[in-house]
Amino acid sequence: MKFSEIGEFGFIDSIKGQCDIPAKGLIKGIGDDCAVLRSQSGRVLLFTADMLVQDIHFVIGKIPFYQLGRKAAAVNLSDIAAMGGRPLVLLTSLAVPVETEVEEIQELYRGMRDICEHHGLTIGGGDTVASPDKLVTNISVIGDARENEVLYRSGTSPGDRVYLTGYVGDSIAGLKILTDEITPPEEMGTYFIKAHNEPVALVETGRSIAASGLASAMIDLSDGLLSDLGHICEESRVGALLFAEKIPLSSELKRLANGVGFNPLDLALSGGEDYQLLFTVPAEHEQGIEELFKEHDLAALYHIGEIVERPGIRMVKADGSIEELQHKGFNHFNRNQRQDYEQGVLDSH
């Protein structure tokens, strides 16, 4: 069925049922001007939004609508996770090309819904509008957290350890395979494409880190390891030292790099959309954080570097030499930089 045949109200009716996830404190979800949620004293609200545009962030045909819905939700939940928060309610705005099949958008909703249900939050409404040509999604999420547990980018200081929750570089490798920039040896494509199309939001891990009181700063890896660590350094007015040998690379990425012929570390440092959590921990809590990850069934834990006074990010290489890394935020607006990004060129000097 075409969107032009069913219209906004018909479409909302068609997805209302599956958005009816019970959530603690929800007074009103879809069906009024606003989603209404009971608030609790002593806690703070977290409120984030993320927009995905067709042919900029995704290509139809390269990602199934179900996965697109999951991803659109997950990248927002990852922002809540990065503050140590608990997601509460999600709103979704969609600009849908008139000729889009309704079933495709329903698939997209199903993906969002599955993620929401998994994390125990509700879809509280949103806005569905027509688009002249491209599909655009904008998801916003409210979460909350104990005020004294929230982890900001600005909280770290020299001497803190830098930790990472899992592999980096797999997502950008998946993107390069999807865009035919890399042709993987047989059977390897699936792993990377899944890493790119189906990122996981580490909500429980983020909350546990925050609740432990052991960390000093946190961010999720959306722009890339260097860029996001750069955000922490900037906001905390510090620098960082990375240990090249300690940066976690999947065996798949190493094999792919071997087969195709590139340095997997380049992808790990500059590639975006891994949605791992990057966080810092004062030296005296090093043991504590490692125990926390062991005791609770959290994500993996890699100690990849240290926070230092000297601004900038440097990397200690296998041979002991130190390389200055200039991070550069990924700029979708700049065609040349996008080119760089897609070629996995690390701007280092």
Add this chain to the structure above:
Amino acid sequence: MKFSEIGEFGFIDSIKGQCDIPAKGLIKGIGDDCAVLRSQSGRVLLFTADMLVQDIHFVIGKIPFYQLGRKAAAVNLSDIAAMGGRPLVLLTSLAVPVETEVEEIQELYRGMRDICEHHGLTIGGGDTVASPDKLVTNISVIGDARENEVLYRSGTSPGDRVYLTGYVGDSIAGLKILTDEITPPEEMGTYFIKAHNEPVALVETGRSIAASGLASAMIDLSDGLLSDLGHICEESRVGALLFAEKIPLSSELKRLANGVGFNPLDLALSGGEDYQLLFTVPAEHEQGIEELFKEHDLAALYHIGEIVERPGIRMVKADGSIEELQHKGFNHFNRNQRQDYEQGVLDSH
């Protein structure tokens, strides 16, 4: 300057200063993964989102960027107002064509910012991404309200009075002038174009109505009087009777209708984007609500109809006859209906 030259981070830096509006309870605005806001006990949160797409909701050149920013914010605040809430924080997501002038988007932000400052809320962040061709804005707003004061669409019952806060039809007349469907007599265009491009969110009025405890249901007029009254009727499982003579029409609209030759009531009933508040009041509070509007310096107040048991919306005309009005939600996805909309044809029988 081109967006491609400045990039997302450069752009955010360039607008950070003007987003720095102090807001009660704001712990963190722009510059982290989420906006963080202290919550209060005994109150509910309101959370709304609204997307505007170029060439669907606005045409560049027909609305200055400053007004576009104001409008994008105002339509969301109007949703908060329609629940009787107080807006607290706004997030803005923008998909911006690469070749857009930065100054234009800064103007858009200036418009949003002015509206936010006027209503005492802050811009808490958002997302700025590239777009292949069209400009898309998505604004989401958190507000809050006392739990027992929130006004839903579902709260009215037969016997309640239907009230409206101001003129309807001016906005659609402005749209028709902008699209050259109506050529207004000299000097008249400005009034209508302003009504269309610069709607006002009746936040104070909405809060006063809610706080008074006198009203039973409320909605803001975004889709049009018939359509939005239809939402109230549907959610409350009632019908409504409108008094044709009581529907407030500006003298400008009457003059325009006279000059050009159309029935102004058609535009008033079916035209959207007036952003007046439509609310219902039990008969015993009729005097109370009228006193409230007189005592406080609120919007105008028009008693335009009654809630009845029989489903559907009917209109008592000047000659005493009753016309059945079939409301039809405006469907951006349906080209034929859009045609109807733009021709101001009221689908009545």
